[in-house]
Amino acid sequence: VVSTQSTGAAAANPKKKNRPRIQFGLFAEDSEREKRKLLDSLSEVPMVRWKSEAVVAWLELVVQMPMYSKACSENVKSGKVLLSLSDNDIQTGFGMVNTLHKRKLRLALEDARQPDSVTYPCLAKMDHHW
Secondary structure: OOOOEEOHHHHHOOOOOOOEEOOOOOOOHHHHHHHHHHHHHOOOOOHHHOEHHHHHHHHHHOOOOHHHHHHHHHHOOEHHHHHOOOHHHHHHHHOOOOHHHHHHHHHHHHHHHOHHHOOOOOHHHOOOOO
């Protein structure tokens, strides 16, 4: 989802070019607090009982993969569905072809499925910053 809202400074000053504010992901920047609040409220609830909105918020904020949030919201209706996806389902449903992205999501799902038996708890949080 791409937002093309004008910034307030450009609207106030007619000499400035009216630049659209680009935002990636399913949620607007202003609702990031709402997403965090939603995830905080579900911290004690197993992912199996999560609704679609919570799954998308988790994918964007925890796994840090907002580029797949639109496909996730269209194809995943609950945490139970997300946890049951195979690698092939992830590739076709999310359009995820990058092997490292699939691995990262799979590890994060394993952490969510069995949080007490995670061998390497920070592995799913890996990103491109070493």
